[in-house]
Amino acid sequence: MSTVHHSRRAFRVIATIAILALLMAAMVLTVSAVDEEEEICVQMTIGQTNYSINGVPKLMDSAPYVNSDDRTMVPLRVLGEALGAHVFWEAEQDTAGAIYDSQMIRFKLFENTMQMGGRTITMDTESTIQNGRTMIPLRAAAEAFGYEVSYEEGTVTLVRPGAVIVSNFKQLQQAIADGARYIKAENFNTAGETTTKVVIERPLILDGQGAKIDFGFEVLSNGVTIKNFDITTSDFDKVVSAPGSKGGPGDCIVVEIHNDNTGDPVVITGLNIVHDIFGNKNSAIYLADGSYVEITNNNIKVENKEKNSYERGGIFVGSGVSGKISGNTIDAALTGFPMSPIGLATTLDKLTEDVKVAPVVITDNKVTSIYVTKMYASGTLFGEDGNVLADDNDFGVREALSQFLVDLEKNNTFTLKDGYPVENEAAYVQCRLDKIMAGAPYYEKNVFFNVTDGKLVAVPAPAEE
Numbered sequence: 001m002s003t004v005h006h007s008r009r010a011f012r013v014i015a016t017i018a019i020l021a022l023l024m025a026a027m028v029l030t031v032s033a034v035d036e037e038e039e040i041c042v043q044m045t046i047g048q049t050n051y052s053i054n055g056v057p058k059l060m061d062s063a064p065y066v067n068s069d070d071r072t073m074v075p076l077r078v079l080g081e082a083l084g085a086h087v088f089w090e091a092e093q094d095t096a097g098a099i100y101d102s103q104m105i106r107f108k109l110f111e112n113t114m115q116m117g118g119r120t121i122t123m124d125t126e127s128t129i130q131n132g133r134t135m136i137p138l139r140a141a142a143e144a145f146g147y148e149v150s151y152e153e154g155t156v157t158l159v160r161p162g163a164v165i166v167s168n169f170k171q172l173q174q175a176i177a178d179g180a181r182y183i184k185a186e187n188f189n190t191a192g193e194t195t196t197k198v199v200i201e202r203p204l205i206l207d208g209q210g211a212k213i214d215f216g217f218e219v220l221s222n223g224v225t226i227k228n229f230d231i232t233t234s235d236f237d238k239v240v241s242a243p244g245s246k247g248g249p250g251d252c253i254v255v256e257i258h259n260d261n262t263g264d265p266v267v268i269t270g271l272n273i274v275h276d277i278f279g280n281k282n283s284a285i286y287l288a289d290g291s292y293v294e295i296t297n298n299n300i301k302v303e304n305k306e307k308n309s310y311e312r313g314g315i316f317v318g319s320g321v322s323g324k325i326s327g328n329t330i331d332a333a334l335t336g337f338p339m340s341p342i343g344l345a346t347t348l349d350k351l352t353e354d355v356k357v358a359p360v361v362i363t364d365n366k367v368t369s370i371y372v373t374k375m376y377a378s379g380t381l382f383g384e385d386g387n388v389l390a391d392d393n394d395f396g397v398r399e400a401l402s403q404f405l406v407d408l409e410k411n412n413t414f415t416l417k418d419g420y421p422v423e424n425e426a427a428y429v430q431c432r433l434d435k436i437m438a439g440a441p442y443y444e445k446n447v448f449f450n451v452t453d454g455k456l457v458a459v460p461a462p463a464e465e
Contacts (some may be wrong), residue, residue, distance in 0.1 A: 222263030319343025
């Protein structure tokens with residue numbers, strides 16, 4: 001075994017040097033001939049160096065082959081050229097990768113994992129080197145970039161549907177109904193829009209290209225990307241919103257997400273949102289329980305012109321939400337990150353099963369609000385005794401929740417508005433991390449909290465005068 005191990009290591013070093021030399025000239029490979037608005041069809045044949053892009057003959061210097069795992073392997077550089085991607089090499093990490101349409105994938109040589117969008121995907125075969133070329137599993141890479149892959153008698157066909165251009169609300173609805181995979185807005189006109197939201201129930205990419213709209217989106221599928229829209233809610237939307245439980249306007253959410261973690265995340269990026277809230281559910285972005293998301297680089301301004309006391313702020317985080325929320329700028333009327341990260345139906349003292357704190361990573365956001373976060377849960381969030389530390393009754397939830405809150409304050413930038421506490425506000429737990437982390441006590445139902453050694457702890461309440 002040791003002989004095989006050292007041979008493999010030597011091969012890896014030699015191959016790494018070879019591939020570095022070959023890829024330095026193509027550190028960033030751009031293929032301008034590929035038009036993202038047209039359908040792209042790439043065909044390759046196992047064992048042959050001839051291939052074609054939209055019928056135009058091409059030649060590669062290392063032919064695709066089927067490995068011992070019955071997977072088609074193809075040179076990364078050739079696949080990058082065929083798909084119009086930027087190919088790169090990271091020598092120190094022994095990693096090759098490609099960037100296409102803001103999506104990045106990385107392959108660690110001689111391993112069966114692919115890095116994509118901040119997560120690790122296990123493949124059913126390893127990337128490797130053959131004839132001095134980085135060889136990667138074709139299907140894994142092509143599908144990561146939105147291509148459909150099919151095989152017929154030794155020929156592999158990769159197809160990426162062209163972009164469907166829409167200029168008004170009716171065309172957008174029709175493109176979604178027709179199954180378009182890639183939709184782009186150009187010179188978009190909102191005239192004739194008669195609803196507050198577009199419902200998306202299958203994977204697609206929707207690029208607004210800066211379109212100004214006054215409707216939102218409800219996402220019910222994995223693998224959806226919505227980007228580059230300017231969204232402003234209007235008085236019109238309030239009129240057509242579904243009635244609330246008390247007869248007034250109903251829910252008002254710009255982007256509402258209901259998916260799960262069994263597929264690709266929902267990506268929301270490059271949105272500029274100005275949102276005048278009303279109703280009960282009224283975050284700019286609402287992440288339902290169990291959602292899997294990447295919410296990045298959005299600008300959110302939440303207004304409260306009607307002084308609604310149930311305002312839930314910028315991005316609402318439900319229980320079990322995973323993925324990442326980063327690089328967003330949020331100016332919220334009241335709360336930056338309202339959330340229910342544990343979704344409890346009872347107090348922490350009365351748990352009968354393990355409950356996980358939402359694993360979502362919230363970093364590098366800039367938030368201006370009156371409240372950093374509010375916690376929504378039935379019962380008293382921290383338990384009847386007010387103790388926030390772990391004990392034998394809560395399966396470690398208190399300690400995990402404590403760390404979640406401390407990390408929220410530490411890993412984001414918060415600027416607090418004047419106005420705390422808000423008069424006649426709903427009686428939910430209000431976690432004033434700005435006060436806590438500054439060393440000041442925080443009062444909640446006769447229990448004060450502070451931070452000791454990085455953990456939220458309860459401290460005695462002051463004697464009443």
